Amino acid sequence: MSTQFFSIGQLAKQAGCKVETVHYYEKTGLMPEPPRTPGGHRSYTLPYVKRLNFIRRSRELGFGIEQIHELLRFIDEPDHYCGEIKAMAMQQAREVQQKINDLQRLQEGLNQMVAQCKGQGYSMDDCPIIEALYKE
Amino acid sequence: MSTQFFSIGQLAKQAGCKVETVHYYEKTGLMPEPPRTPGGHRSYTLPYVKRLNFIRRSRELGFGIEQIHELLRFIDEPDHYCGEIKAMAMQQAREVQQKINDLQRLQEGLNQMVAQCKGQGYSMDDCPIIEALYKE
DNA sequence: CTTGAAGCTGTAGTTACTATAGGTTCTATA
DNA sequence: TATAGAACCTATAGTAACTACAGCTTCAAG
Structure with a gap:
């Protein structure tokens, strides 16, 4: 019943990309910084999974990082x-x-x-x- | 009657690229180092012009730098x-x-x-x- | 409790250029 | 011939979208 958590490895794998790519998306602001375990490892929840999949699908459609930023803004902000x-x-x-x-x-x-x-x-x-x- | 010389600017212009691109091709070995003027400026002759045009046309056809290296090897070496x-x-x-x-x-x-x-x-x-x- | 996989940060490399900085040389005109 | 300004020189850093280390720490299984 409690929330499920994912390691960065699991997150990357299910989205079909590498761990380093997720790091990169975090650095460039596409992925928000997730909570961490006491030891400092990233700990993701379902909304993060969906967001990464959105980014990956958009990349497959040829959208650039900047365009995906815009698309995500549409999603993140309610008034669009x-x-x-x-x-x-x-x-x-x-x-x-x-x-x-x-x-x-x-x-x-x-x-x-x-x-x-x-x-x-x-x-x-x-x-x-x-x-x-x-x-x- | 004597050989005609071209500055790097003229060379680049007639090939439809920038001077910096020619520098880059020289650094990567696609273009050989040309003779210089006493002051150190590059001084090109007709074979250089043809070679740069070859490179540019090949790039337009989608060949990568490494492939063009290969193509030029075919041209430079007689036994192909x-x-x-x-x-x-x-x-x-x-x-x-x-x-x-x-x-x-x-x-x-x-x-x-x-x-x-x-x-x-x-x-x-x-x-x-x-x-x-x-x-x- | 140990060991090996997975994760961490930070930096450098990839492709094919482009752009800048800070200096030198060339060329056309006065 | 003097000089102004265009063109040239080298070297370095930046671009897109990652990928690949290096050197260390943490996690999970046995």
Whole structure:
């Protein structure tokens, strides 16, 4: 019936990250400092677990530490509305799309080079890839 | 008729990077140390220009510094064949594709969240995005 | 009660640059 | 030729988001 406590190792493991990462999140203010055991070890409760999972899921979605700070502010402070979060998610989606587009152009460049290069038989002087990258 | 020389500023400018980037490439061994003027300023010739352009184009294609080291080794040493370069380009294409796939999954996650969130009217407690990220 | 795992703090390393400080050299104009 | 200011020099520190030590302390199991 009493509150359950977690060591930093258990916390990290269930969130799928390393202990050092939790330290790092504490240093940067994403995770609040938890209570300690008499010996000085960190002792976490369920809200900490949820918070760390939130941070990790947000990181997986490509949010940066600063953006997660903002998201957490929305959660920590009561006077916000869902629309603000939605706007951030949409902005993030736009940025991700931009990255996808960049990578796809890059991919086309690579594929073209590979396609033009018949491989094996050619010496460096004839290589179309070198040609494309090195010669003016 | 004599060889043309370029200052580091000119070199950087035509390659579309900063002077500090050229310094950095020199420190990491991508660019060889050029001759100097009597006063100690770097003085580049055409082969340096081509080499820097090669590095920059490779970076744009997503190659890391270490990979570019390898590519340059292929160019600098005579006993290599085009096939080795082609293999690296193909490997790079695979890695880029992997990144694209990751980002597209991420994008789907964001879009789903945004779609489910009707926005404006909802308080934080009802926000499906918070729901998805925060609640266990 | 002991031993080994886990935790503690603090610092340095990673990638590919970017930015600054404090000084020197080059170049264009007067 | 004198000089102002742009460009250059080296060296160091900062960026993002961790990761990896080193050297010590505490915890949990047997």
